Amino acid sequence: MEAGRRVAGRYQLLEPIGRGGMGVVWHAHDELLARAVAVKEVLYQPMSEEDRAAFNRRTVREARAAGRISHPNVIVVHDVIEEDGRPWIIMQLVRSRSLGQVIREHGPLAPERVAHIALQVLDALCTAHAAGVLHRDVKPENVLITDDGRVVLTDFGIATMPEEAGLTMTGVVTGTPAYLPPERLNGDPAAPESDLWSLGATIYAAVEGRAPFDRTSSIATMAAVLHNEPDPALRAGPLAPVIEGLLNKDPARRIDAVETAELLRAAASGTPLPGGDRHPHRAEPYPPAGGSSASGPAAVTGAHAPSRRAGSARTLRATRPRPSAPRPAYRPPRRSAGPR
Numbered sequence: 637m638e639a640g641r642r643v644a645g646r647y648q649l650l651e652p653i654g655r656g657g658m659g660v661v662w663h664a665h666d667e668l669l670a671r672a673v674a675v676k677e678v679l680y681q682p683m684s685e686e687d688r689a690a691f692n693r694r695t696v697r698e699a700r701a702a703g704r705i706s707h708p709n710v711i712v713v714h715d716v717i718e719e720d721g722r723p724w725i726i727m728q729l730v731r732s733r734s735l736g737q738v739i740r741e742h743g744p745l746a747p748e749r750v751a752h753i754a755l756q757v758l759d760a761l762c763t764a765h766a767a768g769v770l771h772r773d774v775k776p777e778n779v780l781i782t783d784d785g786r787v788v789l790t791d792f793g794i795a796t797m798p799e800e801a802g803l804t805m806t807g808v809v810t811g812t813p814a815y816l817p818p819e820r821l822n823g824d825p826a827a828p829e830s831d832l833w834s835l836g837a838t839i840y841a842a843v844e845g846r847a848p849f850d851r852t853s854s855i856a857t858m859a860a861v862l863h864n865e866p867d868p869a870l871r872a873g874p875l876a877p878v879i880e881g882l883l884n885k886d887p888a889r890r891i892d893a894v895e896t897a898e899l900l901r902a903a904a905s906g907t908p909l910p911g912g913d914r915h916p917h918r919a920e921p922y923p924p925a926g927g928s929s930a931s932g933p934a935a936v937t938g939a940h941a942p943s944r945r946a947g948s949a950r951t952l953r954a955t956r957p958r959p960s961a962p963r964p965a966y967r968p969p970r971r972s973a974g975p976r
Contacts, residue, residue, distance in 0.1 A: 642667075643724055644717045647675050663729065673714060676725040695723045701769045702727075702792040709760035711780075711790040730788050735842060736776035744845040747873040751904035753779065754839050754878075756787035758900065761835065762893050764792075765828045772826050774834035775815040776841050813857040814847035818885045821858050829887040832896065836882025843871045848883065874903035 639662075641649050646668045654661035659679040666673045678695050699716035712728035735753065738745070745753075757779055764771060771778075771792055780788040813821075817833035820826055840848040848866035851857040862885075869879050878899040881891030891899075901907075 643675060643719055647673065647724075647726060649675060649677075661727075664726075666726075672729045674727045674729045676727065678722050678724065692718075692721075692723055695725070698792055699723070699725050704767050704769060705760075705764050707760055707763045709756045709787055709789055710763065711788055711792075727790075730780050730782060730790070732780040732782045732788065734777050735779040735781060735838070738781060739776060739842060739845055744871050745842050747843055747871070747875045748904055748906060750839055750842040751875060751900045753781065753787050753842065754835065755897065755900045755904060757789055757835055757838070758893060758897060760787075760789040761828075761831050765831070765893075770826050770828065771831050771834075772820075773812060773815070774831055774838055775812050776838055777812075779838065813854045813861070814850045816858070816861060817887070818862050819887050821862055827887060828893075829890050832882055832890060832893065833884075833887075835896075836879055839875055840866065840869055840872070840879050840883070843873075843875055844869055845871075848879075874906070875899075878903065 639649055639651055643649065643664070646666060648665045648667060649662045650665060651663050652660050653663045653674070660677045662675045662677060664673050664675040665671075696716055699713050702711065703713040703716075711730065713725060714728065715726040717724050717726065757774065761771060761774070769792070771789065773791065774789070778789060778791045780790055782788065815834045815837045817830045820830055837848055844867075847857075848869075849857055849860040849864065851860050866879075866883050869876055872879055878891070878896055881899070882896060884890040
């Protein structure tokens with residue numbers, strides 16, 4: 637697709653701003669409402685007509701799934717249209733940089749800053765789970781950080797609603813190997829605990845600068861996820877307990893969202909945890925940057941932690957959050973970016 641084309645007679649494609657497994661995301665202009673938007677162009681892999689039809693249904697389901705969620709930490713889906721026999725997803729344009737980009741450019745982040753980011757991602761996940769939606773691809777590239785410090789979880793491109801799980805093509809593992817939980821690699825269906833495992837891997841990557849099981853190939857990475865323990869987190873400090881709890885290979889023994897939120901709040905506020913000093917190594921804080929914000933202020937809630945399970949890790953019900961610790965000032969360099 638070339639810049640300058642109009643989709644559905646109203647969305648003018650300006651420039652590509654992201655590329656992922658399902659397609660290209662464009663910065664576009666909505667000529668009807670005179671606003672900037674992000675447009676996801678779906679790209680097909682070689683497949684049969686039957687699989688393509690299923691793929692189209694699955695992509696439409698993506699927009700429906702994300703559209704069911706109204707939350708300041710979740711990307712807004714404005715519309716889904718069909719052109720050239722395939723769907724196009726029209727989304728909110730978030731002026732931001734991904735957590736993955738921040739890590740690549742500045743290295744590991746301070747544990748306290750990562751805790752604040754993770755609390756907002758957890759908040760988004762719990763809201764999605766309460767609506768019956770699973771993300772299934774939580775990773776640094778899908779965590780956007782705006783100029784004013786708000787965190788937005790994007791790209792529910794492989795999200796599933798439990799009642800529609802049958803639309804996923806048989807035998808296809810969707811997601812990024814370094815952030816896929818072991819139960820999914822074993823062929824088990826995704827569950828809320830699976831998203832929490834991926835959140836743990838994302839937290840590890842943010843404080844260590846690399847994924848916990850990253851290897852030289854996808855096969856080696858998946859084998860490490862299934863059979864190895866994560867490499868020691870040397871810079872995690874107060875985040876060590878939450879990383880250890882979330883990366884448990886057994887979903888039934890993985891810490892739930894309530895305990896995750898408690899540990900993240902303690903890490904964000906610098907509250908000492910039982911057991912003595914949990915700060916053996918400390919990363920340098922993310923460097924501040926000058927310049928004005930391109931995004932207006934946005935309210936950021938604390939984690940909508942689900943109620944603690946009674947004998948089962950799979951009972952997740954949304955509850956009201958307790959207030960999270962005040963977030964430190966955060967002003968990364970200004971840059972326009974959309975969903976990955």
